[in-house]
Amino acid sequence: MIRLGQRIAAREATCFTVARSCASARHALWRRVTACVMVGVMYFAPAVFLADEVAHAAPIVDPGAPVxxxxxxxxxxxxxxxxxxxxxxxxxxxxxxxxxxxxxxxxxxxxxxxxxxxxxxxxxxxxxxxxxxxxxxxxxxxxxxxxxxAGTITVNDLTIDGALANQAGATVQANDAFTLTGTGASTNAGTVEATNTLNITGASYDNSNGSTLAGNSSSPAGSGNLDLNLTGDLTNAGGTLNVYAGGNLTVNAPITYAQGVTGYSVINQDQGFKAFFGSTWAEIIATDVGGGFTADGLVTLTGDGVIDGGYFAGARGVSATGGITTVRAPTTTPVQLGEHLGLTTWWWR
Incomplete structure (x- = not known):
């Protein structure tokens, strides 16, 4: 009986131990599975939430905006x-x-x-x-x-909205078109040029001692057009406004002044047969320079034109709605005659 009781007790202890081991194994597996699930949730949840927010949030960049x-x-x-x-x-x-x-x-x-x-x-x-x-x-x-x-501006196609002050020796060069707009007064004492079209709009434009050029020898025929639309006057004292390549020069301004400035040159006679016999002389010549409006095509003024030592010249003609008044035509005048020297000077007089 004692041995039988010991065997029964041993079997029950064994069963208990096995059951306990099985239970422990089941709990360990469950803990591992739970841990894996939690890690997955923690790892993937932010991405899922972010994707959801991005899908429902307003776009940062408008898909319809220009790229x-x-x-x-x-x-x-x-x-x-x-x-x-x-x-x-x-x-x-x-x-x-x-x-x-x-x-x-x-x-x-x-x-x-x-x-x-x-x-x-x-x-x-x-x-x-x-x-x-x-x-x-x-x-x-x-x-x-x-x-x-005060320097150089080089560009292909240029529009300036505002007044321009182009100083002496400075250059604005457009290899295609140049447009100057605005309500201010612009000045040019340097060079303003465009290979093709040149348009100037403003209160006034003073081109004194400057050059405003449209077109050149390489421009397509008829492309070099110069248009000036001013509420005030266009002044060109000693400057030049030239249009090449068969283009036209059109000025819409109340008064357009073509003013030449006096330039001096000296002619010397101190060589040759007469000079060999002692006859030498010199002459100083005063000549009106600049103040010209020229075009390979038409020169058209919608207001009055005033010539004061300058000129208007168009290969296809010049017209002015208000007429052209000549105050002083371009002239060349001797300023001073030098003395005739030499014993034989009277032979040549």
Missing amino acids: GDVTVNVNGGDGSFTNTNGQILGQNSLTVNLPNQTVDPSAATFGTLNGGSAFDLSAQAISNSGAWVLPGTAVTVTTTQGLTN
């Missing part, structure tokens, strides 16, 4: 825009607004600005002191206080 258009706005004062050794580029277009600054585009701090097909620059004032080479695209420059150029 490659860049706009830069800097509202600070002078010096707040610095792009030294930098590049600001737009694949399609670039717009830069600097409403409270005076900038020098030829300075190193301006850097490189370029738009693939268009570049718009707006500033309070622009003062170019060096070589400003603009992109070979359509460029629009807008200023509230005007653009002053």
Whole structure:
């Protein structure tokens, strides 16, 4: 009986141990499965939540917006825009607004600005002191206080919205078209030229001692047209407005002044047969220079024309709605005669 009781007790203990081991194994497996599930939830839940939010959130970039258009706005004062050794580029277009600054585009701090097909620059004032080479695209420059150029501006297609002050020796050169618009008064004592068309609109335009040119020898026939539309007067004292390539020159202004300025030249007779016998002389000649309006095509004035030592000349004619008044025609006048020297001077008189 004792041995039988021991066997029964041993079997029950064995069963209990096995049952306990099985239960422990089941609990360990459950814990491992639960841990794996929690890790998966913690790892993938943020991505799922983010995807859900992105799917339901408003887009950061408008899908309908043009691609490659860049706009830069800097509202600070002078010096707040610095792009030294930098590049600001737009694949399609670039717009830069600097409403409270005076900038020098030829300075190193301006850097490189370029738009693939268009570049718009707006500033309070622009003062170019060096070589400003603009992109070979359509460029629009807008200023509230005007653009002053003491250097060179080279561009393909240029529009300036604002007054222009092109100083002596300075050049604005457009390899295609140049348009100057605005309500201010513009001056040119240097060179303003466009290979094809040139249009100027404003209060007045003073081309004294300057050259305004449309077209050249390489321009397509008939492409070099120069149009000036002014609410005030057009002055051209000693300057030239020329149109080439068969183009026309049209001036819409109340009064157009063609004013020559006096230039001097000296003619010397100090060589040759007469001079050998002692007859020498000199003459100073005063000649009206500049003040001319010329075109390979027509010269048309919708107001009055005034000739004061200058001239209007069109290969296909000149017309003026208000007529042309000649105050003084271009002249060449001797100023001084030198003394005839030599013992035999009287032979030649």
